Amino acid sequence: MAFPVDLRRCQALGLAGTVFLALGGETAGALPVADLVSPESGRAALGLVGVYFGVVLLIAAWALLGKVIRGPEPPTPRALLLVLVVWAAPLLLAPPLFSRDVYSYLAQGAMVDAHIDVYAHGPAQLGGPLADQVAPVWRDTAAPYGPVFLIVASGLSRITHGELPAGLIGMRLVALAGVALMAAALPRLARQCGADPAAALWLGALNPLVLLHLVAGAHNDAIMLGLLGVGLLAARGRLHILGAVLVTLAALVKAPAALGLLAVIALRRHVGIVRAAATTIVSALVTTAVATAVAGTGYGWIAALKTPISPHNWSPTSVLGRVTGRLLDGLGSGLAPLAIPVWHAAGLLATMLAVLFIWIKLRPGPIYALGLSLAAVAVLGPAIRPWYALWGLFLIAAAAPSTSVRHRVAAATAVLALAVLPGGGPPDLAQVVLAVSGGVLAVVVLWQAHQSAQEPALGRTA
Numbered sequence: 001m002a003f004p005v006d007l008r009r010c011q012a013l014g015l016a017g018t019v020f021l022a023l024g025g026e027t028a029g030a031l032p033v034a035d036l037v038s039p040e041s042g043r044a045a046l047g048l049v050g051v052y053f054g055v056v057l058l059i060a061a062w063a064l065l066g067k068v069i070r071g072p073e074p075p076t077p078r079a080l081l082l083v084l085v086v087w088a089a090p091l092l093l094a095p096p097l098f099s100r101d102v103y104s105y106l107a108q109g110a111m112v113d114a115h116i117d118v119y120a121h122g123p124a125q126l127g128g129p130l131a132d133q134v135a136p137v138w139r140d141t142a143a144p145y146g147p148v149f150l151i152v153a154s155g156l157s158r159i160t161h162g163e164l165p166a167g168l169i170g171m172r173l174v175a176l177a178g179v180a181l182m183a184a185a186l187p188r189l190a191r192q193c194g195a196d197p198a199a200a201l202w203l204g205a206l207n208p209l210v211l212l213h214l215v216a217g218a219h220n221d222a223i224m225l226g227l228l229g230v231g232l233l234a235a236r237g238r239l240h241i242l243g244a245v246l247v248t249l250a251a252l253v254k255a256p257a258a259l260g261l262l263a264v265i266a267l268r269r270h271v272g273i274v275r276a277a278a279t280t281i282v283s284a285l286v287t288t289a290v291a292t293a294v295a296g297t298g299y300g301w302i303a304a305l306k307t308p309i310s311p312h313n314w315s316p317t318s319v320l321g322r323v324t325g326r327l328l329d330g331l332g333s334g335l336a337p338l339a340i341p342v343w344h345a346a347g348l349l350a351t352m353l354a355v356l357f358i359w360i361k362l363r364p365g366p367i368y369a370l371g372l373s374l375a376a377v378a379v380l381g382p383a384i385r386p387w388y389a390l391w392g393l394f395l396i397a398a399a400a401p402s403t404s405v406r407h408r409v410a411a412a413t414a415v416l417a418l419a420v421l422p423g424g425g426p427p428d429l430a431q432v433v434l435a436v437s438g439g440v441l442a443v444v445v446l447w448q449a450h451q452s453a454q455e456p457a458l459g460r461t462a
Contacts, residue, residue: 006068007065007068007075007079009064010061010062010064010083011061011082011083011086011087013057013060013061013064014057014061014062014065014083014086014087015086015087015089015090016054016057017054017055017057017058017060017061018054018058018087018088018089018090018091018211019090020051020053020054020057021051021054021055021058021090021091021094021097021212021216021422022090022091022093022094023047023050023054024046024047024048024049024051024053024054024422024438025051025094025095025096025216026094026095027041027043027046027047028044028048028050028051028421028422028423029047029051029094029095029096029097029422029423030095030096030097030099030100030102030103030422030423031095031096031423032095032103032133032164033132033133039423039428039430039431040430048421048431048434048435048438049434049435049437049441050438051422051435051438052435052436052437052438052439052442053438053439053441053442053445054442055208055212055417055418055438055439055442056418056438056439056442056443056446057445057446058087058208058211058417059208059414059418060442060446061087062202062206062207062208063410063414065080065083066202066410069196070199074198075198076198077187077197077198077201080198080202080205080206081183081201083206084179084183084201084205084206087206087211088176088179088211088215091211091215091216092176092215093169094216095168096168096216096217097212097216097217097422097424098212098213098216098386098420098421098422098424099213099219099385099387099420099424100133100424100425101135101217101218101219101220101424102168102171102172102218102219103130103133103134104123104135104138104143105149105153105171105218105220106130106133106153106156106157106162106164106168107123107126107130107131107134108123108143108145108150108153109152109153109154109156109157109167110126110130110157110162111125111126111143112150112153112154112157112295112296112297113154113158117297117300118142118143118150118297118300119142119297119298119300119301119303119304120142120300121142122134122138122139122140122141122142123139124139128162129164130162130164130167133164142300142304143301144255144304144305145220145253145254145301146252146253146254146255146291146301147252147291147292147294147295147297147301148249148252148253148291148295149220149223149252149253149254150295150297151291151294152174153171154295156170156174171218172218174218174222174223175214175215175218175219175220175222175223176215176222177226178220178222178223178225178226178227179205179210179214179215179222179226180226181225181226181227181229181230182204182205182210182222182225182226182229182394183205184229184230185230185232185398186200186201186204187200187201188233189229189232189233189236189367189398189399190397190398190399192236192367193365193398195398195399199397199403199406202397203393203396203397203400203406203409203410203413204393204394204395204396204398205397207393207397208414208417209386209387209389209390209413209417210222210390212386212417213385213386213387213390214387214390217387219387220253220254221254221387221388221390221391223250223253224250224251224253224254224256224391225250225257225390226250227247227249227253227257228246228247228250228257228260229394229395229398230246231243231244231246231247231248231249231250231260232260232263232264232267232367232370232395234246235247235264235267236267236367240264240267240268240276240279240280241283243264243267244264244279244284244287245283245284247260247261247263247264247284248261248284248287248288248291249287249291251284252287252288256378256391259355259370259373259374259377260370261280262359262366262370262373263366263367263369264276264280265277266369267366268280314384315347315379315381315382315383315384316347316379316380316384317343317344317346317347317382318340318344318382318383320343321339321340321341321342321343321344322339322340324339324340324342324343325337325339325340344382347380347381347382348380350380351376351377351380351381354380355377358372358373358376359373364399364401365399367398367399368395368396368401370395371392371393371394371395371396371397371398371400372392372396374391374392375391375392375393375396376392377391377392378391385420386416386417386419386420389412389413389416393409393413397409418435418439421435
């Protein structure tokens with residue numbers, strides 16, 4: 001007997017998941033320094049269990065919703081947008097979760113407002129309570145973000161007068177605006193790519209990674225992806241120049257979106273590839289110049305793009321670099337310090353080759369090609385975080401050529417959703433045990449609910 005599934009049950013289950021996330025985050029989240037709870041305390045332990053209990057409930061709700069979408073009466077995109085709103089609601093006033101990056105955003109905005117060069121100095125130069133909130137590893141590093149994001153961050157700093165609670169709410173609202181643009185663009189992009197709009201929304205907007213990292217974590221990737229999606233939508237229509245401008249603005253939030261200009265050119269190739277490329281490049285250059293002038297930050301952001309490259313980043317090339325370095329150390333070689341830089345360079349070369357292979361050899365549709373390219377950047381780049389997976393996933397959701405592709409991407413999503421602790425710091429064994437306990441408890445509860453739902457049906461059959 002199948003477990004009874006409908007849209008309301010999925011909505012209620014996902015809501016329960018994000019409620020537990022928000023409640024657990026009150027003691028286990030990426031809290032302001034003054035509110036941090038000792039990881040050894042019972043409150044922190046209970047919060048960590050609660051967060052992972054909620055994460056597993058949310059993943060289960062999302063998986064069941066995928067089953068509803070594949071059923072005989074799939075929900076409309078409008079109904080799915082309502083589910084997204086319901087699931088996101090408990091996270092709006094929750095503390096930051098899974099990362100402390102939002103504090104870096106606020107500090108960098110205050111630095112721009114104070115006329116401190118964010119591309120030459122880290123938040124430590126600002127000093128004060130905002131700088132104290134930034135993760136120690138990033139306090140002395142320059143901002144890797146473009147002038148468009150810094151315009152937003154400095155404007156928020158002026159509005160909130162540097163007050164932390166108001167700044168956190170403001171930055172989350174900015175992220176929500178990005179998620180709203182993503183959700184608005186996805187169904188339209190999917191229709192134009194010949195894909196199912198409901199399936200695209202399910203994979204690209206209701207995805208647990210969106211709720212955990214773009215909403216709860218307030219990452220600026222939401223703005224990047226929102227502008228990228230709307231820009232591609234405009235470029236696919238008759239608004240080619242507007243599309244190029246919007247995609248450039250996305251790249252001036254975070255650099256990987258610059259690959260979207262390839263898609264803008266490809267979408268306009270019917271007018272001639274040279275003309276399409278010229279129009280796109282000129283539009284991008286003018287947009288960059290204007291945005292940089294408005295921000296007043298100069299072009300230091302180009303050199304600062306290397307900021308995420310750190311020996312401590314977890315990525316395939318970083319791991320290979322560390323292993324190679326240790327082997328060379330053991331052999332007494334003086335080449336050990338070069339291992340990580342060499343592997344990072346190899347990863348960047350592999351990324352370029354992968355992008356060329358996708359666009360020249362595979363030659364899928366422009367939207368799908370861009371999604372695959374951004375996925376390659378995330379996997380092969382020198383730094384990787386779970387939310388980086390959303391770069392490619394967002395567009396793969398809109399343009400994936402088959403259901404099997406969506407299923408494989410969804411499975412990877414479920415694993416990545418469990419990869420980071422809610423405090424955003426490195427895990428220790430005790431925290432991992434607590435997190436696993438919370439997830440196992442959720443599985444037990446879900447199994448009991450499944451058994452309970454089967455019993456009445458079996459009784460009626462008898």
